Amino acid sequence: MDKPIRVLVAKPGLDGHDRGAKMIARALRDAGMEVIYTGLRQTPEQIVAAAIQEDVDIIGMSILSGAHNHLFPKVIGLLKDQDAEDIMVIAGGVIPEDDIPALKEAGVAAIFTPGALTTEIVQFIRDNIKR
Amino acid sequence: MELINKMLKGDKRACARLISIVENDEKESEKLIKKIYKYTGKAHIIGITGPPGAGKSTLTDKYAKLLRKSDYIVGVIAVDPTSPYTGGAILGDRIRMNDLALDPGVFIRSMGTRGYLGGLAKATRNAVKILDAYGCDYIIIETVGVGQSEVDIVKAADTVVLVMVPGLGDDIQSIKAGIMEIGDLFVVNKSDLFGAQRTATEINMMLDMSQNTDRRPPVVMVTANQNKNIDQMAQEIQRHYEYLVENGLLEERRKKNIKRELLELVEEELKKLVIRETESNGELDRMTDILFNKETDPFTLRDRLLSTIK
Ligand SMILES: Nc1nc2c(ncn2[C@@H]2O[C@H](COP(=O)(O)OP(=O)(O)OP(=O)(O)O)[C@@H](O)[C@H]2O)c(=O)[nH]1
Ligand SMILES: [Mg+2]
Numbered sequence: 376m377d378k379p380i381r382v383l384v385a386k387p388g389l390d391g392h393d394r395g396a397k398m399i400a401r402a403l404r405d406a407g408m409e410v411i412y413t414g415l416r417q418t419p420e421q422i423v424a425a426a427i428q429e430d431v432d433i434i435g436m437s438i439l440s441g442a443h444n445h446l447f448p449k450v451i452g453l454l455k456d457q458d459a460e461d462i463m464v465i466a467g468g469v470i471p472e473d474d475i476p477a478l479k480e481a482g483v484a485a486i487f488t489p490g491a492l493t494t495e496i497v498q499f500i501r502d503n504i505k506r
Numbered sequence: 507m508e509l510i511n512k513m514l515k516g517d518k519r520a521c522a523r524l525i526s527i528v529e530n531d532e533k534e535s536e537k538l539i540k541k542i543y544k545y546t547g548k549a550h551i552i553g554i555t556g557p558p559g560a561g562k563s564t565l566t567d568k569y570a571k572l573l574r575k576s577d578y579i580v581g582v583i584a585v586d587p588t589s590p591y592t593g594g595a596i597l598g599d600r601i602r603m604n605d606l607a608l609d610p611g612v613f614i615r616s617m618g619t620r621g622y623l624g625g626l627a628k629a630t631r632n633a634v635k636i637l638d639a640y641g642c643d644y645i646i647i648e649t650v651g652v653g654q655s656e657v658d659i660v661k662a663a664d665t666v667v668l669v670m671v672p673g674l675g676d677d678i679q680s681i682k683a684g685i686m687e688i689g690d691l692f693v694v695n696k697s698d699l700f701g702a703q704r705t706a707t708e709i710n711m712m713l714d715m716s717q718n719t720d721r722r723p724p725v726v727m728v729t730a731n732q733n734k735n736i737d738q739m740a741q742e743i744q745r746h747y748e749y750l751v752e753n754g755l756l757e758e759r760r761k762k763n764i765k766r767e768l769l770e771l772v773e774e775e776l777k778k779l780v781i782r783e784t785e786s787n788g789e790l791d792r793m794t795d796i797l798f799n800k801e802t803d804p805f806t807l808r809d810r811l812l813s814t815i816k
Binding site for chain 2: 377378379400401403404405406407408409410411412413414417420421424425427428429430457458459
């Protein structure tokens with residue numbers, strides 16, 4: 376049997392609902408991936424600790440609160456601190472066009488804004504997974 | 507293996523990697539277990555099972571936090587079903603355990619039931635071995651108590667906790683058939699809800715009626731999401747462990763599990779051997795035809811097959 380791709384899906388930040396994150400989680404599951412779903416209000420530290428224990432290939436974070444410029448680079452920094460920068464980070468949510476280059480520069484592998492299709496996300500993961 | 511040394515020194519990343527090996531790579535997994543087997547056998551292994559949504563993860567979270575107060579190292583393996591159609595899974599038990607993520611003395615791992623070669627029980631058993639060697643004092647295995655393979659997993663535990671909730675109604679009767687027997691401790695969770703007392707009474711009645719006399723499992727009422735009575739549950743788990751130790755039953759139970767593991771491994775290998783010897787050369791198909799035409803019977807062919815291997 377093939378090793379399934381393992382993805383941690385988290386919804387950091389303080390805003391209240393995780394409909395988007397759940398939708399992504401289901402789409403990834405339907406694409407044959409193992410999704411570790413950690414729910415709402417995760418701190419970057421919690422996300423990285425969970426990603427390491429779960430030995431995921433990729434972290435997907437969805438965020439609406441506008442704190443993306445802080446949260447995403449923070450997660451990537453923590454991964455580096457723990458020699459885990461091989462774990463890919465992708466982002467989804469309401470992220471202004473202007474912020475995208477800096478986030479990519481910081482190491483976010485891909486950014487999916489609200490219009491993105493889940494099939495695009497699945498395809499991106501399959502094409503870019505390092506193994 | 508470098509990873510093993512790191513894991514033995516308490517490196518979480520290494521520990522996580524090794525569990526992935528156990529999940530994904532049968533050959534490497536064997537090599538790995540050969541190296542760490544001698545470090546296993548120290549942890550108290552607790553299986554927590556019960557119907558979907560009974561509060562098993564919430565309970566695990568609260569129990570782990572209690573154990574942490576005494577500085578015990580705690581490992582958790584949370585098993586959730588894999589979709590048989592897509593091979594994917596949503597493993598959601600961590601939602602209830604989020605503030606354990608940063609505790610250096612806790613390691614939580616989610617596992618999908620997948621379609622493991624050699625069975626789910628084998629994969630979880632090996633993951634438990636890694637957490638044991640890693641240094642966990644307690645290892646909690648959470649599974650949904652529905653299928654036989656899930657039951658097989660918790661059977662390998664030293665203490666099995668069955669979680670029930672009010673409102674199952676007649677289900678208690680039906681659960682009885684396969685699962686009730688394996689409970690060393692019964693926990694009625696969601697005691698804040700109507701009917702909890704009645705559920706506890708029903709379980710108590712059932713336990714009183716059952717013939718198994720050497721130890722009558724206790725029933726504890728808890729409210730996991732309010733952290734109520736978790737200490738009582740913990741005490742009963744401890745008491746069960748002491749009961750096993752004092753009566754020489756821990757050794758007996760573990761030996762029984764070891765024997766079962768060994769026989770399962772032999773069975774698996776033997777089957778593979780037979781398939782390897784008979785499939786590609788068409789022998790297996792020929793034998794199938796012989797049986798289809800009733801030229802002989804399966805038992806005779808089995809014996810013939812086994813004698814060619816010997
Ligand atoms: N009323 C009440 N709800 C509870 C209690 N304990 C847990 N819950 C809730 O029950 C729901 C399920 O809890 P979980 O801990 O995820 O249950 P589980 O058995 O692990 O669920 P699965 O792993 O999906 O089978 C959650 O919404 C909990 O908040 C309790 O004592 N009382
Ligand atoms: Mg659960």
